Amino acid sequence: MSSAYCCPNCKTNRSRFNIVEQHPRIVKLDAGTGEIIQEYNLENKEPFHLSYRGPNVRIQCGVCGLLEDEEIFSKYATYQRKENP
Template identity: 50%
Template sequence: MSSPYCCPHCKTNRTRFNVINQVATPVRMDAHSGEITKSDQEALDAFHMPYKGPTVKVQCATCGLVEDEKMFVQFGAMPR
C-alpha cells in the first residue's frame, strides 16, 4: 500500500479509500441442514481447494467500486 491509488471508475478520487482485508476460512457444511461440521484446516482434504484470491481489496469511498488493489495502483501510476 505504498503506491498512489486512483479509482478506475470515477477517475478523480486519489485520496479516499476503504481497504478491505480478506480472511478466508475453509468450512465443511452439512448438505441438508447447512450446519458447519468442520472448520479451519480440518476442512481441507484432497477435494477442498484452498483460497487463492487476493488478501486485500480496495473500495473507492467516492463511488463505491470494490476491486483488487492492483487495479487502483495501476490507475494511480498513470499520468494525470
C-alpha cells in the same frame, strides 16, 4: 500497499479508500441447511479442498463504492499520471 491509488470508476478519487483485508475460513457445509459441519485449518483440510488463491487485500473507493483488487487502483493511478503529467 505503498503506491498511489486512483479510482477507475469515478476517476477523481485519489485519497478516500477502504482497505478490506480478507481472512478466509476453510469450512464444510451441510448441503441442505448451509450449516457449518466442520471447520478446518491449513494442516487438516480434506484432500479435495483447494486453498484460497484470491488476494489478501481488496480496495473499495470511498466515494463511489467500487470494490476491486488493489492492483486495479494502483495501475489506474499510474495511467492517470502518464496522461496528465
